[in-house]
Amino acid sequence: KAGVTQTPRYLIKTRGQQVTLSCSPISGHRSVSWYQQTPGQGLQFLFEYFSETQRNKGNFPGRFSGRQFSNSRSEMNVSTLELGDSALYLCASSLADPSRETQYFGPGTRLLVL
């Protein structure tokens, strides 16, 4: 069974631009969570989607948004990029309830904002 896949793997943007990252969960998994990883803040929860609905959200500004499609694939969008948005963005999937099931992570998308 294929793991969680994320595209693109690397991205360079400039301040003020917007970016869209994509995540395909493990087949059969319907919950998708997103995390931001930086050296200073570590791994921080962004949001979680299930059945095309956002169920939980972390403490990030409204510039960070996401969505989930009927096939459980998910995208996250960051608008008006800032230098501090440079990070590794990780997607994780689980069957349905990540509070009770293992979350499996993808390789991440490394975003550099110049």
Add this chain to the structure above:
Amino acid sequence: GESVGLHLPTLSVQEGDNSIINCAYSNSASDYFIWYKQESGKGPQFIIDIRSNMDKRQGQRVTVLLNKTVKHLSLQIAATQPGDSAVYFCAEIPGSGNTGKLIFGQGTTLQVKP
């Protein structure tokens, strides 16, 4: 507040020795804990998990111990190998109503000396 911390940022061990990585958590309502391993350039990889109704769980060469009295979690790796070199994160689910929200510690870098 919510936080999961690790006692040491770096642990250096000799190949073949046992490794013990420690983690303290602050939310007594957390009932699910996970250890992840992250190698350079990759996403976190699930190692082992434990629920609050257990105090010990064993996997292949790994054991997780949970002490709810002092809110402490540890990961023991037997016969540490060079391939175990990575950053290890403990994570908790901070209780009901926080679907998908893993709270991660800062990570411990395990260095295995040949």
